[in-house]
Amino acid sequence: MPAPLITPESLHQRAGRICVAVSGPEMFSLAAATLPDCRFIEFRLDSVPDPASQLPHLRQFLAEHPEATAVATCRRQPYGGGFHGTAQQEIEILAEAASAGCQLVDIETETAEELGTAALEQLRANGAAVILSWHDFQGTPALEPELDRMTPFAPDFRKIVPTATTLTEALQLIDMLKTHGGNGRLIAMSMGFRGTLTRVLGPRFGSLFTFASPEGNAGTAPGQVSLSTLQHLYRAEAITAETSIYAVAGLPITGSLSPRMHNTAFRAAKLDAVYLPLETDALAELLAVVARLNVRGLSITMPLKETILPHLAVSDAAVQQMQTCNTLVKTAEGFAGYNTDVPGIVGPLQRALPLANTKILILGAGGAARAAVFGLRDAGAHIYLLNRTYARAEALAAEAGVHAIRREDLSAHTFDAIINSTPYGMRNQTMEAPIAAEEMRAKVFFDLVYNPVETPLLQLARQNGLHVIPGVEMFVEQGVRQFIHWTGQSAPREAMQQSVLEALA
Template sequence: MLPYKANFLPFRAQRLYSHSFEPANLEAAEDNHLAKSTGPHIFVSLAAPSLNEMEVQAARVGGASIGYELRLDALQDYGDLETRLHQMLLRLHVPQTIATCRRSEAGGSFHGTVQEQAGVLAAALRAGCQWVDVEIESVDRAGSSWLKQFQAAKVIVSYHNYHRTPALGRIHHRLARLPVPFIKIACRASKLRDNLVILDLLKKHRRRTPRLVALGLGAPGLPSRLLGLKWGCPFIYASAGEHLGVAPGQLPAETMRAVYHVDHLDQRTQLFGVVGSRASMSMSPAMQNAAFQAKRVNAIYLPCETNQLSDFLVLARKKGFMGFSVTMPFKSAIIRELDWLEPLAARIGACNTVAVQHGKWMGWNTDAAAVVEVLTKRLRLAGSRILILGAGGAARAAAYALRAEGAVVFIAARRESAARRLAGAISAQVVPWSSADGLDVDAVINATPVGMAPYVDASPIELARLRARVVFDMVYHPLQTRFLAQARGRGLIAISGLEMLVAQGARQFEIWTGQAAPRALMEQAVRQSLSQPAAV
């Protein structure tokens, strides 16, 4: 932790700051390409064995800013394609449509020749498609003069690398020499800093012809997809719904519009996010972006998935993140990067919230505060006997917070050595795991992942012998765990992990913005997100 003095009070007494959302070095001279664009901002990729199935997918999404990309290489029957596709487009009210027939050598499903590929695309144009996308491999095989047959359409020549993000300058130069209005570069992002390579390319060629679409594939590339319009892409790609993506990391159009509001971002939009090894699965983007929208804060909260904290730090510092959440496995490692750390978080040895104030990185542990908040609604913590199941990071935050409130804490974990270390640090009592269900306590907290989807039939302990008034399960997916079902069946007070998730997220929002968090709306956003599991 860097030597920086900050006159901060402990979290509960701290006066929350409010920072300006007008960055000092605003790119005010940049044209707002979204305001000027008359075409779709989002093309929804449709891939199915039949046109009927594609039409069903298309019916799920729509709007003035939506177009479609038809992955014709997915079709099983090309018979009478022109007529059938024309009728489909008429039923869809002739939307802006890209015809793509990706050959297998470029990662698609079409096994025909380049000439046969051209035949499919030509039929699609006659049927009413206004765009075609052809891969650079086909152009290389047939020569650039092959493109002349599509000159009545808006042509995109695309490059895909499904293995890595190479140096993109030469690739762009190669594509930009072709006589087409649009070029596309899509590369697998193996780390978050690959997004910076894509951003640099977009910024360099923002106003040039041909127009450039660039994006990262996979979970680490999600920032490039979500910030693509802000960074200068003329349009971006999305799927028609969950599990319908045609490329790694492709998000549903509804998620991109309703959760991330990608077509409303501008040069003033501030960046926040969540960093962790499974950040793409986090519920926090849905929760925090809903809060930003409700409070009219011009900000976006991004999933930043990586296995190396240093990888995220490069992105966060270069792009000027104003704050971020920290999940496993970085809650301890982030402490070395902070200028100031809340005293309780320092004692716990874990930080889950970072805010940037006047260029300084400040850290908190809102998990600990959330545990206290949800339990004080049901118990007077001072003197209460509380059993904590587990000895990992979540258990550690709960144990330190509850001991600070004067509770008598018992620790039970399958790894008794871990339980003893935690108990010794806070003067708690260790209980053997095999006898934990025989205690007489006021509350029991499940701070283990037992019962989390997909292992929903598991329970950390049986409640038949345990004497307790309150049962608190930190697991929030599913909302009704077997552990909580047992508690409710016995007439006990049951607390879902969703309440803690929203409580810690609300405190994060308040730290970042200085505004009261819209908690009910945040909970609603999480519930909706849980009902639609993501596939990245």
């Protein structure tokens, strides 16, 4: 076998560890826009009806941009691509792409099996190293046999890309990288949202590089994240074996702003740490991921806030009182559990008015209401609960030793503060308003809903002349407390809040 035309070392030195995949009729303009930030580009020639027609443009682009490192792919339709031609036609197009200046070409294992090693030699003869690739768009079968299928063809690089339908399947890919990624000639990641950890951590465990989508454009594979997200939010190219891993866990978390907030915080604080989304409702699976990746701390969301309780070595008073935990810290003794939802509510309200002997109305009787009830009660406030179902308000009020109130009795009361803990105002939420403008007889209105930033109830409260506290303040405050628990340092609050506001804008 001839010596590879590009080595892992020269690739990293020339192009780095992130490759941006561009596709469609605008692929060359997307590539040009990407080059100032990333010089490693994959051209998905199969994403246009006539890939051969793009070859003159590819040649011109690479002549004008000698700094670019280019991969050409023309994947056939039966194997997840858009090209409807034959295996031989695929090779001919990729050979032309190689002669146009692409340093790497990607062909499917199935193409190599159909045409033999001569196809790979044809591509090498035109100046490109060969990536032999395999994809599974449905799940993650045994991966070792797929590597073995590639061995007879002696490719320069091997690429394995299954789909992670669970975190366990994502771990399966990480295990394969640990075993076979040591020589720098394996590229591997899992598609799908639950494969995010493999895209971010893959190079740490031996993947030659990972893929990103160009800014403002959809990716070429499910679960692909944008270049700026990989480069600046996750700081993927700086991740090493020494990088501390933190995460948010629960189901669903696809829209969670916690990765944006906490990765921003780590960067602002100059900490070597990364924060990942781990989507699961299976506690055993989460615990396995935490152990295998040595996750140092977690944000816990539903439905795991209660099921984690038996696994805590120690817990704070709020966890014991609320019987829910939203923050984990890994210690030598085991997990330490905290509930930062309580200070997340108490803190912003405390900055607006003194809480001792204040009269506060809480709308709702769910989990957020519980945090508000117990936290504010312990701060010395007099609490009144209003819920659509009076029996639920009455039950929580009896448990906490506070008052339940019926809506028809609101007119007899004036409050220092009103807190909305219901989902009313969330995007796509259709429930009726829990309170009307004329019933907002208070000085302060605090809406725990933070998406959108400006909720209908906040607008009503402003019109009534109340001082308003948006839900973003609660979200950031609880995140600030998590950061302190994890790091022992003061949190960069302003940077965290700005990142959330930008994401919601």
